[in-house]
Amino acid sequence: MEHATLPDSLSAKFKGSFAYKTVKDRIPSILVKVIDVLARNYGKFKEDYGEEGVEDAKGVVGRLSGLRNEMQTDKPVLPLTDGRADVKLWNRYLEEVSAVQGSPPSWFTSAWLYVECYMYRRIQQAFEDSTILRTFDPFRAQKEAGLLNSESPIQSLASYVQQATQDPSTLSQQDIHTLFNQLIQVNLWGNKCDLSISGGTENYQKHDPIQQLSSLRPFIIVDQTDQIWNRINQPGASKRVDLIVDNAGFELFSDLVFAEMLLATKLADVVHFHLKAMPWFVSDALRGDFMWTLDVLRASGHAAVSHYGNLWHERVKDGTWVLCEHDFWTCPHDYSKMEAVAPDLYADLARSHLIVFKGDLNYRKITGDLKWAHTVPFSEALRGFLPSALCTLRTLKADLIVGLEEGQAERIEREAEEASDWMVSGNWAVVQYCEQL
Ligand SMILES: O=P(O)(O)OC[C@H]1O[C@](O)(CO)[C@@H](O)[C@@H]1O
């Protein structure tokens, strides 16, 4: 459905908004942490690559400091210059935005989605322009800590699922439905654990993921799980599910468990995982993070965990799990542009029976990161983006939400402990679904 006039984009130009706070404080502090990681590793670079390694790292630090200065002084966004294949796409978009705005975009005046994505792309450019550190992931250690510090919830979830699916032929339709409902919620709450909202400080899963479900239940403010179940449980339908993955660490583990349950119960026969092709929003998962996660699980001394580590390596090998990357996921476009900008990806997703979008940034990109009224229907906020039936599992970490009932947002704001911050605290969540526009 075409909108006559769309709402404004969220932007740091709205003082006091979460976008303003993010551009002013949150993303500069993430950038400073990247600089710190490099500075702390000079000794290691020297050990590994000699003086040349240290010089290379200093070059990256210099470029990142320059970027920090550009942000803080609200400089216009510069075209990209490195050799990555996505440079054209980024620079074309920059030209389009400049033409529409009548001036080049800048940090505090332009769309928040655009400038925040641009920061991560410029971090990548600072590395691409080096010689030794081109593939260095400054967020890797944090992502690894996210998994390693979730040992106990991972063990209890692995045992639970192994037990529940031990003999799938004995499971009734009702058993499968109950397990589906539980694991979709575990997967939803896994999204609390990202490292970008916390500015990169630790944000690990600490509780037993199944046990905590009932106490978290009231915090799911839109829950269309039944519609997702009806879709996935349709007899005779194609059995491909696509997961648009968000964060590494416990969240990724919860994705894998969800995917495993779909296969074990025959709700799906193949799952495609869509991963980021470059370090992104601190904790987003890359192919390397995915494979590292499977290695860690396989090496675990815990029987259920290592069982899944082994099984999932097999799944990647036998093609029941397919790992995909596409530069579109790390570009600044919202998803209504996918069909035009990345028709190959759109056509691929159209072959899926159900697409599951994980997390907050995906939600922002699905809805265009606009200042929607909270009561606008989810299907309308998609603005025509529907390659196949899709759903979103998202904890709220941006001041953007659609699909609420009249008065619901006001009621939550009155009742929420965190009052005016409820939309960005990660404590509230939605499960939204659409199969028809
Ligand atoms: O990992 P997620 O759930 O996409 O969250 C990313 C975070 O980064 C942000 O884009 C803000 O910087 C928020 O929207 C969200 O807090």
Ligand SMILES: [Mn+2]
């Ligand atoms: Mn993320």
